Amino acid sequence: MFLRLFNLDAQSLWQDEAIQFFVASADTFSLVIKRAFSGATPPLSHLINHIFFKAGESDFILRLPSALFGIASLPVFYLVSKKIVSKQAALFALLVFTFSPFHIWYSQEARPYAQLLFFGLLSTHLLFIAIERRRIIWWVGYGLSMFAGLASQVFMGFMLMAHFLWVMIYHRQRLTAYTAAAAGAMIPFIGLIPFYIRSYRVSIGSMGRPGFSLTELGYTFFIYAGGFSIGPNIADLHADRSIRMLEPFWSSIAIVALVFGGLLLFGLIFLSKKNESQWLALCLLGLCIPIAGAALYALGIRYNVRYTITAVPFFCIIAGCGLAHLFQKHRYLWMILIIGFTGITTFSLYNYYQNPYYEKENVRDAMAFWRHVPGRVALLSNQDATVKRYLDEAEKERFIPIKKYSDLITTINDFFNSPENISAWVVLARDWGQIRENQIRQRYRVVSEQQFTGVIVLLLTKGSRSIFH
Secondary structure (H helix, E strand, C coil): CHHHHHHCCCCCHHHHHHHHHHCCCCCHHHHHHHHHHCCCCHHHHHHHHHHHHHHHHCCCHHHHHHHHHHHHHHHHHHHHHHHHHHHHHHHHHHHHCCHHHHHHHHHCCCCCHHHHHHHHHHHHHHHHHHHHCCCCCHHHHHHHHHHHHHCCCHHHHHHCCCCCCHHHHHHHHHHHHHHHHHHHHHHHHHHHHHHHHHHHHCCCCCCCCCCCCHHHHHHHHHHHHHCCCCCCCHHHHHHCCCCHHHHHHHHHHHHHHHHHHHHHHHHHHHHHHCCCHHHHHHHHHHHHHHHHHHHHHHHCCCCCCCHHHHHHHHHHHHHHHHHHHHHHHHHHHHHHHCCCCCHHHHHHHHHHHCCCHHHCCCCHHHHHHHCCCCCCCCCECCHHHHHHHHCCCHHHHCCEEEHHHHHHHHHHHHHHHCCCCEEEEEEEEEEEHHHHHHHHHCEEEEEEEEEEEEEEEEEEEEECCCCCC
């Protein structure tokens, strides 16, 4: 609990969180839903934020639902694990899940992914009960939890597919009841399918290079093990994905691969020795289907490991089984791997909380800096939602959003074409490779600049060097 609440609002919101804030801060439920669907996202997480905003519209309140869903996932994870493996193995799996840097990251981010993982676990737990007790009330509960997951994020569909395949293979006599429950969860979303398809087509090519490779697969397991705060940071990976860029991090990559590779291997051995193969199959389906689904999704839009978050509990169960197997059979090797696991998670969590290299872009401090500069100088930025989050109503009058990166130079040119505009601050965040920053430096006179984590603030003036080509 402490890890998911600690320093919850220490870092600035980033663009996606700021959009979550914008949607959830609408005046009415209907407007929240309208804003959510305009961004091609299901509305449940925004509605929950909207309710929490009754206590105040702070960054802490915005992120609090994710933290609470992350905390609530721990006991549900244990119930799911205890059904699949022994109590001892379930406790080891809970240890891995509790200290998972990946899960802690999304338990502290104002996005629907911690919520999605919670409903994925809850639906799995209710599925077990429905199969055992054969009462319609439990199938209704399963359908409602699946509906809540789909209303949180469409990637809940990966969990639904894993459940369907598992029931079809090992519990075919329950397939009719399962199909009815799953259909009940999906029917409300059928009318939205054409909308999501159109939104997906619009997004194709706008989110970076699409595709999936063995490198992406390796990166996925690395992130499951160590989170985003070990090895190269996200900005570096966007700017340069070559092997050369990874050279400074080979030692940490190798340690994570050896420790968690060993845990997964021994975990699979442990599961394969159980009398019931269905549990090994469920873990493999729960792990592989989300990754395969996200890989197919990435044929048009850049692959992102967060789309596979429902696979993380099964990764932790297999790793926990590895610890249980070694504890029973190979104590010395268990000691080595438990030390390795402790070192990896401790180092990653320390970096997450303390190392600026792994911080989100710090738009909040950038706006605090701009607020105290002398004069009523205009502000231009590519971070529309994030910048507005940290401006008051009067300051917003001095803000000019840059809607698209392709419009950056045009927007600045149009601003300086007005005779009364002689200077402007430009805030750039998530400028992978400093491409837009370099364009600005080549075209305009930069008389002042200030650096923040992931953000640069430039003061431009109109003059002899501001010649537009």
